[in-house]
Amino acid sequence: MISPTTQSEDTKTAKWTVVISRGQSRNPAKRSIEQSIADVASQLDGASVIVVPHLYDLPKGGESLEKLAAIEGNLIVVSWIFPRAAHWVLDRNGIRGQFIPVAIGDAEEDEDSDEATEEKSASDVDRVAELYPRPEREIHCIDLKVEESLDRFTDEIRRLITGDEPAESIAANDTSLPIVGGRIVQVDETTARRWYPVIDFSRCTNCMECIDFCLFGVYGVDGAETILVEQPDNCRKGCPACSRVCPENAIIFPQHKAPAIAGAEVGGSEGFKIDLSKLFGAPDSGDDAIATAARERDEQLLLAGRDAVGIDEQLQRRQQDMKSQPKDDLDRLIDSLDELDL
Ligand code: SF4
Ligand code: SF4
Numbered sequence: 009m010i011s012p013t014t015q016s017e018d019t020k021t022a023k024w025t026v027v028i029s030r031g032q033s034r035n036p037a038k039r040s041i042e043q044s045i046a047d048v049a050s051q052l053d054g055a056s057v058i059v060v061p062h063l064y065d066l067p068k069g070g071e072s073l074e075k076l077a078a079i080e081g082n083l084i085v086v087s088w089i090f091p092r093a094a095h096w097v098l099d100r101n102g103i104r105g106q107f108i109p110v111a112i113g114d115a116e117e118d119e120d121s122d123e124a125t126e127e128k129s130a131s132d133v134d135r136v137a138e139l140y141p142r143p144e145r146e147i148h149c150i151d152l153k154v155e156e157s158l159d160r161f162t163d164e165i166r167r168l169i170t171g172d173e174p175a176e177s178i179a180a181n182d183t184s185l186p187i188v189g190g191r192i193v194q195v196d197e198t199t200a201r202r203w204y205p206v207i208d209f210s211r212c213t214n215c216m217e218c219i220d221f222c223l224f225g226v227y228g229v230d231g232a233e234t235i236l237v238e239q240p241d242n243c244r245k246g247c248p249a250c251s252r253v254c255p256e257n258a259i260i261f262p263q264h265k266a267p268a269i270a271g272a273e274v275g276g277s278e279g280f281k282i283d284l285s286k287l288f289g290a291p292d293s294g295d296d297a298i299a300t301a302a303r304e305r306d307e308q309l310l311l312a313g314r315d316a317v318g319i320d321e322q323l324q325r326r327q328q329d330m331k332s333q334p335k336d337d338l339d340r341l342i343d344s345l346d347e348l349d350l
Contacts, residue, residue: 024055024169025079029063029087029094031152032201038088041158045086048162050192052169057192063087063097064206064262065199072195073101082146084110084165091149093262093271096206098147100237105147107210109273112156112164136209136234203263204240205250208271211258218250218259220322221301223309226250244308252301253326298327 026049031038042059050057058079060072067073076098083105087094091109098104148168150161166172205218205226214235219227227250228238251259251269260271295303302323306316319327 023081024052025081025083026050026055026057026165026169027076027079027083027085028057028059029085029089030059030061031088032062032065038152041152041161042086044158045161045165046192049084049165049169052166055169059192059194061195061197061199063094064089065202066101066197067199068101070199071197073103075193075195076103077101079103080145082148084148084150084168086150086152086161086165088152089262090153090260090267090271090273091151092208092273093206093260094149094151095147096208096260096271097262099142099209100206103147104142105145106142108146108148110148110150110164110168112150112154112160133213136207136212136214138210140209140232140234202241203245203261204243205237205248206260206262206271207235207237208258208260211256212254213256213258215255217253217255217322217326221250221253221305223305223314223317224312244311247304247308249301249304249308252297252304253323255326255329296327296330298323298330 026045028042028046030042046057046059049055058075060066060076063085083098083103085091085094085098089097092107095107095109150164152161212235214233216235219229219235224242224244226237226239226242228236230236248261248264248266248269251257251261251264257268261269262271264270299319302317302319306318309316
């Protein structure tokens with residue numbers, strides 16, 4: 009069983025630390041998976057395990073972020089949100105490194121992601137993460153939503169830490185195995201559900217569209233005039249409007265139902281914007297991304313007792329820009345679906 013404890017030296021300095029971000033719900037099936045992964049990972053030599061509440065909900069200055077920030081060495085982050093989302097939530101809290109999404113049981117996807125990175129760095133547009141490189145330590149992110157068997161997760165974690173291919177899996181409930189790795193640290197911090205944008209700085213070009221668009225004072229800039237989410241809790245719950253106007257698809261709302269907005273790897277690195285709401289049930293289908301964003305922003309302004317502003321000049325320009333962009337394969341797919349009148 010995981011038991012609450014203080015952070016050990018093992019956890020701070022282990023070569024690998026497995027960070028388990030618990031789901032927001034009390035779903036016993038999810039709890040069981042988290043517990044089993046913690047049990048198995050803690051038995052691996054050279055590894056320590058820390059279990060924290062849902063990453064996205066962690067409050068600034070809280071115990072979880074303090075402990076995570078103190079960890080040296082590589083991280084394997086296991087969570088119920090998309091890998092991009094998990095990585096950039098950590099990054100915004102100063103826990104930084106090189107993003108490595110883990111494709112469970114599919115080595116080919118790793119190669120694809122390398123190609124995407126090469127394509128992106130060949131682009132002549134400066135991305136914030138290129139201007140301000142992150143430390144070399146590795147942050148591998150595993151998405152528990154992919155619904156693979158528990159063994160697939162634990163085999164992959166073992167492969168990363170020990171380099172061994174899975175000859176035979178360690179049974180999660182086999183307590184006879186000696187604990188040779190670090191201890192399991194569990195942080196029982198009280199958290200509340202939050203809603204705020206997370207910026208993917210490997211895509212962001214610091215264009216400031218988002219700070220101009222948001223009328224709720226969420227965005228700001230740091231001392232180097234780089235965009236940041238300054239007042240996250242000013243964001244209006246459930247609204248993803250600014251993610252639709254970002255030209256680089258760099259704004260993530262990890263809990264949004266549309267995968268593209270929640271941080272799935274669709275499009276993006278080439279800078280094009282895909283409004284998956286067209287495919288997956290827009291509230292009023294037919295609106296483009298900019299019109300949808302303007303409507304969502306107006307809804308929030310009215311709810312806050314303020315006046316709606318509609319599509320202003322800045323948004324009109326963005327709308328024109330998007331219309332003049334060359335069509336990509338997914339746009340063509342959307343067009344053909346429209347033609348089929350599904
Ligand atoms: S709109 Fe997107 S690319 Fe531009 S500053 Fe905001 S997050 Fe960065
Ligand atoms: S979703 Fe709305 S309130 Fe929240 S940051 Fe974006 S524009 Fe601002």
